[in-house]
Amino acid sequence: MDTNLDGKFELDEMIRVGQLYSERASRNAIQTDFQTQFQAYTTLYMWNEVSKPGGVEMFVKWFGIIFSYTQAVQYFDSHPGIEFLHRDTIKILHKILSINETYGLDFQGFFDLVQRVAEEQGIMKLDEEQFDDVIPLIVIKKFARDFITGFINLMKELHFQPGMQLE
Numbered sequence: 001m002d003t004n005l006d007g008k009f010e011l012d013e014m015i016r017v018g019q020l021y022s023e024r025a026s027r028n029a030i031q032t033d034f035q036t037q038f039q040a041y042t043t044l045y046m047w048n049e050v051s052k053p054g055g056v057e058m059f060v061k062w063f064g065i066i067f068s069y070t071q072a073v074q075y076f077d078s079h080p081g082i083e084f085l086h087r088d089t090i091k092i093l094h095k096i097l098s099i100n101e102t103y104g105l106d107f108q109g110f111f112d113l114v115q116r117v118a119e120e121q122g123i124m125k126l127d128e129e130q131f132d133d134v135i136p137l138i139v140i141k142k143f144a145r146d147f148i149t150g151f152i153n154l155m156k157e158l159h160f161q162p163g164m165q166l167e
Helices: 011-027 034-050 055-070 087-096 099-103 107-120 137-157
Strands: 074-076 079-086 134-136
Touching (some): 034 055, 055 087, 079 137, 134 137
Antiparallel strands (some): 074 079, 079 134
16 A cells, blocks of 8 residues: 555545455455455465565565654654653554454563563663653564564465465
């Protein structure tokens, strides 16, 4: 949907996705489970993009941009140059990626986990109150890299090849 990878969904891009959805629906005359088929189509599209050379880096950068636009990033004088995302942004990420449904990890558990990662990396200390509701963007980008790498490995285990045809 975000063809120029700027983290924003423009009206023309949303219309194009709506047209694609409508076109795919009209091809599917039986309509048995169109939502599942459309999700498969978009999954294959993502696979084709991230399996290209530089695809992982492109995804990680795009992922960071999207969540940076959700709510303004925060900065702290004690951590110059480090961007932090608010818990409300992380809640959106948790919901979009269906982390509770897929991994059985509720939002608070997920939030605590990524905060601990930031602490283990020496980026922030959990006993500092100013960091109670934030996560460093760099940790979310690491999550994005691990997430998409897991996706790529799964697709390879399922014998998907880069450049598979979208019908």
